[in-house]
Amino acid sequence: MPVLTDHLERAGMSYLLEQITINLREALRPQDRVEVVAPGLFAITLHCRSRTVAKAVAKRVQQHGQQGLAAKGQTIKPVLTGLLMACPQPALICKAKLLGYGRKQLENAGPEELGRVIMIETPLDRLTSDMPITVADAVKVGQIIAYFQPKVCCNSGRVTGFEALARWRHPTQGILSPASFMPGMTVTDHRALTATMLQHVLDALVFWDESGLHVETVSLNISNVELGDPRFSQTILQELKKRKIAPHRLVLELLESMWPFNSDPIPHRNLKHLLEAGCRLDLDDFGTGYASLDAIRTFGVHRIKIDRTYVTGCDVDANQQRMVSAILAMAEQLGVGTVAEGVETRQEHAYLAQLGCDEVQGYAIARPMPLEQTPEFLTRHNDRIDSLPGIASGIFC
Ligand code: C2E
Ligand code: CA
Ligand code: CA
Secondary structure, eight states: OHHHHHHHHHHHHHHHHHHHHHHHHHTSOTTSEEEEEETTEEEEEOOSOOHHHHHHHHHHHHHHHTSOEEETTEEEOOOOOEEEEEOSOGGGBOHHHHHHHHHHHHHTOOGGGTTSEEEEEOOHHHHBOSSOOOHHHHHHTTOEEEEEEEEEETTTOOEEEEEEEEEEEETTTEEEOHHHHSTTOOHHHHHHHHHHHHHHHHHHHHHHHHTTOOOOEEEEEEOHHHHTSTTHHHHHHHHHHHTTOOGGGEEEEEEGGGOSOOSOHHHHHHHHHHHHHTOEEEEEEETSSOOOHHHHHHHTOOEEEEOHHHHTTTTTOHHHHHHHHHHHHHHHHHTOEEEEOOOOSHHHHHHHHHHTOSEEOSTTTOOOEEGGGHHHHHHHHHHTGGGSTTTTTOSOO
16 A cells, blocks of 8 residues: 555545545445544445445445556456355444444455455444443343342232343343443333333243242333334233233333323223232332322222332331331222332231231342343242241241
8 A cells, every 4th residue: 555655645545545435335225334433444435235235235345346547547456355244233332342342353454365355244242332222222132131120028028920021131231220221221221111111020930930930910110202103902811811911910001190190081990990900010119209199099099019218228217117107008098909029028028917017029029130040049938938937937927
């Protein structure tokens, strides 16, 4: 390249590169991009081509780019070496890293490879973007998974069900919790998240049934974004039917802060449709929102989940005790079940059992876990059931 630059000078060289770019473009579709990365180095992006087709296109591009060009009264015949890199998950790739990697490969190419098209695999783990991509992108590549946290009945000690909690299995950052990816999610992200979580919870029910494990219900967290989709209830009920799963095994957890809905009738219609079909509804983070008691009754809320802020230290803190007692008394009057969330100690568990809370959920029982770990957890839990608070004291059996 330096020899040629000396001979043609800057203007001649620019003209030559421009002509090559034009020739390359002629072999491509309009949506494919050609970029000049450095003098004599081009990056071409082919969209949606199989490997075989991409190979054929690369050859054609090479032939076009090698057409003789007239410059300074001479014919110059470029020789192009191509590097074809397959990107099965383009959303995850950092472009700068990809270009840097490709450049290095070309620099290291041996003389026998000059003028050829070399095909290589893209080392995904080395080229992944460090920048966050969208949740919808992560769903597409199967990185949004579900962890499952059990709920336990205070009377029998048995596991009544699991709550599914979203996790992003990020290729470079490890397992991410919702706090790091849910804020700022778009409507598309929300819909993609719920659609994939629904599949995960249905897969889980099938897995537990096939493994002979008696897990009655699984809970799915939903937001008002999904409830605003006119086809939401229909989609859920269709999926349940397709998998032959009884609707009462699916619990929808809706944040109390989302009540009461605005005047939009769609969320009401969705909820009504789902509840009439038999799905259950839990009001999440109870005590932090403003659900009217009337709405709880008329909608047929199945359980309220007492927010962790009231549960922490309830075995020792008189203020917490007053709040929890008041919520439990109200729930009893309304005829709805109760789950205490964020139960971290055996003492809190024992106190809540004594007060008559129906179920507990929290680190004192188990942290959220991948589906594969649930059978082992259930075996261990059932083995120690007699030593659980409430059961051990013999008061509530
Ligand atoms: P949430 O529905 O109230 O879930 C309970 C959260 O408390 C979970 O956090 C859980 O890991 C955590 N937790 C459970 N037991 C304990 C405990 O004993 N102590 C403490 N300190 N924390 C405990 P996570 O998994 O980070 O989820 C946070 C929130 O993200 C959830 O709160 C829920 O509102 C939302 N979320 C999670 N998955 C989904 C989903 O698939 N869809 C939607 N729309 N929201 C989701
Ligand atoms: Ca929840
Ligand atoms: Ca909650």
